[in-house]
Amino acid sequence: MNQDSKRGLTLIAPPLAYALALLAGPMLAIVLFSFWTQDYLTINRTLSLKNYAEALSDPFYRAIMGRSLVVSGSVTVITVLLAFPVAYYVSFRVRPDRKSLWLFLITIPFWTSYLLRIFLWKVMLGYNGVVNSALTGLGLRDEPLTWLLYNANSVVLTLSHAFAPFAILPIFVALEKIDRSLLEASRDLGENAFTTFFRVTLPLAAPGVVAALLIVFIPTVGDYVTPAQVGGPNGMMIANVIQAQFRDLNNAPLGAALSVVAMLIVTVIALGTVWLARRLSRGT
């Protein structure tokens, strides 16, 4: 090991130790737990695949896992689809000296805590909430709508709003990096504004779009605050089940196995997305 890398290692040692203690350590513990079994009040430390068999075969867990993927997938698609025009507008249409103001405005929701924003959606969507009061007040409905809150849709809505800046920023950065003369070159070579977008802008923005997809998808699959608050019984997601296993049902090994399964599924989907995006953006 040469002098430089030694010095570099010394420099990163404290955060590295911190990361190992608080990330790698718990991860290993989770993996280890997932191969043990809960024996009423004690934990049986003989290694077994029983938890995995249950996690993968029980229709309840499969349904919840499937719902988590669908909800989080919808959140991802909706968020990125809505984020792209915003990022495009800020990057291409906003005057250069106004761009930081726009980015600042986009990040304003972060000034309030995540939990508060979720409660605000409850206020908006609730039985006596803003939307229902408006509808009944205007005489458009006699009875308040009951399907607004406590289901998968309200989870999708709340998460999409919460994660919008995470999708806008990477796409914005990717669009900013595009040399504007490339767009003119495309026009010059016979493409109109529309085809230029698909042949030049979008392929060059692909890294930002992929980053946005992953940044939204990975944390939302495991989100448990939003489904717990606005999901109701039909909006429950995998993280709520994992939490229940660890706490209320006192079955940490099964909870650990569910966590590992969820992590593996997310990893496979993330790698698949990256691979697909690479293939798509290479050549047209």
Added chain:
Amino acid sequence: MSLAPETEPLIRLRGIQKYYGEYHALRGIDLDIRPGEFFSLLGPSGCGKTTLLRTIAGFEGVSEGTVTLGGQDMTRVPPNKRPTNMVFQSYAIFPHLSVAQNVGFGLRKRSDLNAAARQTMVEDALDMVGLDGYGSRGANALSGGQRQRVALARALVLRPKVLLLDEPLSALDKKMREQMQVELIRLQRQVGITFILVTHDQEEALVMSDRIAVMFEGEIAQLAEAEALYRRPIDRRVAEFIGTMNFLPASVSGDRVTVAGLGDMALSELQSTATTKGDTVAGFRPETATLLFEGQTTSDRVAEGTVSEVVYFGDMTYYDVTLEGCEQPVRISMRNVFGRPVLEIGTRARLAWSPGAVTLFRPGG
């Protein structure tokens, strides 16, 4: 190669005005460019030359005036529908595409071509710019000179009526630039397409162009062939921009003119571009006068002075000579002939000059 003036112009610009808000970028440009011509727009930065080129390409609309290409009014036609192609200053090579995909980018619209025909055209175009065999390379694996060639091939493969070049050589080092100048001239003759070059480098414009339009502050100051531009600059700005010129205060009275440091002469002897009365400015190029060495005689006129600065360039020496009766020294360039000494600062010098090389300008301008 100069074409007969009666040739129907390929590009006709009439009364082009361009405003950016308050800023008046183009001030009434009238310009005809002939088919097959190598035409240059030359001027300092901010003179409007790039704006004018982008107006021809269609990237900039005009506030007033008309753009006609090949007899068709193109004033409101977008760039993708114009028979022009451009080589951008930054080359604008698509980084996500290979060299061949870059060159073939504009061929996708050509529905009359099958894949094989397109591939042949791409290969021919790469061959023409000396990049045969580079087709599968990624655009990011290219040097500056190679990127430039890809940009050329990408434009020329579409056989445009006009190729627009926006300062294409400014990003290259000196040697590469000289090589590309020669190559651009060769390419232009080979394909016979009209080239319009934008440059701030007067040498580049002189070397490459059939005709040059010199622009200042949104106007064309002079439009001429290279030699005429150098020999008979229309005003002081053009004379200063193209090459070097010595300017001396002069005074006209009747049919005679007195030039500081040079003396009195008849107006008819001069290469006069402005007949005027009273105080004015006279100019001559550094290479049109020579310093006389000991024992040399001349049939030209002789002015006396003192060497005040010597800049040695190997093959050339530049002398600044302070003439009697003139404070501002004049610059003289001398070829270093074998065996001739380089004069030292402070030496008394005799300057041989000829009235025929002196140009009279309007005062100020």
